[in-house]
Amino acid sequence: MKTLQHKTALVTGGSRGIGAAIAKRLAREGANVAITYNASPEKAAAVVKEIEAQGVKGLAIKADSADPHAVIAAVDLTAKELGGLDIIVNNAGIGVYKDVMEFTLEDFDLISAVNIRAVFAGSKAALAYMGKGGRIINIGSCQAERMPTPGGSLYAMSKSALVGLTKGMARDLGPKGITVNVVHPGPIDTDMNPANGPFADYERSIMAIPEFGTGDDVAAMVAYLAGPDSSYVTGAGFLIDGGTNI
Numbered sequence: 001m002k003t004l005q006h007k008t009a010l011v012t013g014g015s016r017g018i019g020a021a022i023a024k025r026l027a028r029e030g031a032n033v034a035i036t037y038n039a040s041p042e043k044a045a046a047v048v049k050e051i052e053a054q055g056v057k058g059l060a061i062k063a064d065s066a067d068p069h070a071v072i073a074a075v076d077l078t079a080k081e082l083g084g085l086d087i088i089v090n091n092a093g094i095g096v097y098k099d100v101m102e103f104t105l106e107d108f109d110l111i112s113a114v115n116i117r118a119v120f121a122g123s124k125a126a127l128a129y130m131g132k133g134g135r136i137i138n139i140g141s142c143q144a145e146r147m148p149t150p151g152g153s154l155y156a157m158s159k160s161a162l163v164g165l166t167k168g169m170a171r172d173l174g175p176k177g178i179t180v181n182v183v184h185p186g187p188i189d190t191d192m193n194p195a196n197g198p199f200a201d202y203e204r205s206i207m208a209i210p211e212f213g214t215g216d217d218v219a220a221m222v223a224y225l226a227g228p229d230s231s232y233v234t235g236a237g238f239l240i241d242g243g244t245n246i
Helices: 019-027 041-052 068-082 104-126 153-176 200-205 214-227
Strands: 009-011 032-037 056-064 087-090 135-140 179-185 238-239
Touching: 009 019, 009 056, 009 068, 019 032, 032 041, 032 068, 041 056, 056 068, 068 087, 068 104, 087 104, 087 214, 104 135, 104 153, 104 179, 135 153, 135 214, 153 179, 179 214, 200 214
Parallel strands: 009 032, 009 087, 032 056, 087 135, 135 179, 179 238
Antiparallel strands: none
C-alpha cells in the first residue's frame, strides 16, 4: 500500500543526487512531487519523467536557493500547480571547502544563504499550505556533529545550524500537528562526493560499514518521516552515515 497517496511534496535541489532519489521515492509512495533545480534543466526533466511514470504528477521549477524569493515562489507554484503542499524536503545545499584563513565573507554569505536561509524561507512559506499531518524534512550532514577532514568549517556550521532550526520549528509547530526533522547523510556516492573521489579511502577508513551509501538509503528515511508512521517523531536527527559518527 502506498503511504503518501493524495499527498503533495516539494523537494528542493531535486534534479540529481540525493534530492533526485528522494523525489523518486516519494513518487513511488504515491505523492505528487515538485522539484527545484538551478542549472540542470535536462536532469530535472528526466527526474520529472520518472516521477510521472509512477502515475502521479511531477513538476520541475527553476529556483536558485541563494535567492529566498525564488524559493518562496517555488513553494507557491507547487501548491498552485499540484493542488496544495503537505511535505517539503529542504535538500538543496552547497559545500565549499577551504582552509579557514582562505574563506571570504562572500563564501560565508553564500553558504549561509543556500544551506540555512533557504530552509527557513521555504519552510515558512510552506506553512501557509500545511495543516495537521504536514511534514518538514531538512537534509543536514553527519558533519554537523563531527568534522573529520580539514576545510569544512563553514559547511559544518551551516549544517549544525539546521539542528537548532529543526528543534525550534518542531517546538513551535507541534501543536499544529506538523512535524519537523533533520536527516544527516554521511558519505553518499554522488557527484559532490563520489565513492572514487580523493577523500573516499579516508572516509571509508572511519566508517563502521566501510562503503559509501546511496541516495536511496537517504530517501528511505525521508519516506518514513514523510509518512503516517512517523506522526509522533519530531525535532529529531537521523544519521544515515554507515557509522561514521560512532
